[in-house]
Each structure stands twice: as C-alpha cells, then as structure tokens.
Amino acid sequence: MKAQYANPFITAAVKTFKQELGVDLARNSMNVKSSPVPSKALSIIIGVTGLVKGQVVYSMDENVALSVAKAMLPDRLPVELKKHTNSAVSELANIITGQASIILAGETERIDITPPAVFSGGSSFIDFLTIQTICLSFLSEIGSFEINIALTEETL
C-alpha cells in the first residue's frame, strides 16, 4: 500500500464536501490497518479495478448520513430525506472516488469503479479484502467521516 494513495482521496473529499454539501472538512487522523473494515454505523463500499485494485470503504454515523442527504436535497421534507439517505451517501462516495481516480489515473491510465453498495449495522458478514489499508478520518460541522483505502497495484 502506497502512502501517496491517500492524498488524492483527501483532496477529493475536501473538494466534494465543500461543493456538494457546502461543508468544510478537516483532517483528523491517518493510520494504517490490515483491512478496510469500517468503524461507524453506516458504510459505503466501492470496488476499484484497473491501474490500482481493491476497495474503498466510507463510513459515518446515521446522523451524519442524514445531514448529507439534507445538504444534497435542500427544501425536502424529513420523510423524503430519510428515504433518500442511502442514495445521498452513495453518491457522495461515488463522487469522491471518481475525483480521486482522476488524480490517480493521470493522463493515460484508467481506473474503473463499481457502483456503491451501502450497508448499515454490523459489518461481519461483508467480505473485506485483507490488504494494508490507510484509514483517513475527518471532522466537520455535521460530524465525523472516515475513508478506508485498501488499494494495490498488485494482482489481488
């Protein structure tokens, strides 16, 4: 796992939170772990293939997810926001991964990403990769947010 994979995701997350949600995101911590198992209640998993391969797992608490939906869909009724919370956080994760992949791919390479999959509650039934993972955590006015980057150039 190359440490330089982290910077494109930091840049992409800060830009996407500002532009999509109007929220400033601040770096909290970065650590290395053995798999991208998330630590918060709601998570979004995106598969990556091409120049780099693996998984990116985004994680946040339910109240943060609802705030994301509220910011992406202003002037909507609470019942409508609740219905579209998973869609909102999926799209946020999709945009951040897409932006990071543009930086990682550079001028000539190609990186493909899968549609996001959202899950809440325990993550023990999810088949996470067992590869070195960079865990980035962020703070914002709507709460904390985590990105687990498990990418490699090696064949998985």
Next chain:
Amino acid sequence: MKRGLIVDDAAVMRMRLRDILSSRYMIVSEAENGRQAIERYRQYKPDFVTMDISMAEMNGMEALKGLLAEFPDAKIVMVSAVGQKAQVFEALSCGAKDFIIKPFEVERVLIAIDRLFG
C-alpha cells in the same frame, strides 16, 4: 419545450438534475441503469439524455453505444464522477455531445443542454 431523459443509478442525483433542468426543459422520464435508459428512450423518444456511467446491469458507456447504434441522432450528455481523460475521450469519440464531471455547477449543466439546441 424540449424533452429530456435523466439516467443515473442514484435517486438523489436524478432529483437534482430534474430540479436543475425543469426550469427550461420537460423531463419526460428517468432511468436507473443503461438497460432501462434504452427502453425509456424507445418509449419516449426524448430530445436529449443525461447519462451517468457507473451503473449496475448496463453501464452508461454501453448504453451510449447501444442508443447511438439504434438512434444515431440521439443527443447524449455524459454526467459522471468517472471522468478520467481516457473515459472522457472514449465517450466523446463514441458520439456523446459533452461530458460533465461530478461534482458540477448548475450552470455547467444548463449550458451543456442549451448548447445541444443552440
């Protein structure tokens, strides 16, 4: 009024695009994957399509190629987070009229669609 079809697997993005475009265009339908997009296009014959790329069942690149094979005059604007140079080049080479990378500004979307009919 020109009629549009919005294709995106995320309901939240379909709602946002509908909100942006409804001021100038009539959105006749939405689709959440490439297969549905082709079905809805056949049904509604819209004047333009906004097309996401990363979708289950059939992705936006496959749908773009499928639609243009069947409807060579279809006006399709890609709206995707997957905007690497290779993908933008491939989409435009295949016949997409424009490529909007998410996150986007409202004006960027309106200008892209207005330009189709200018």
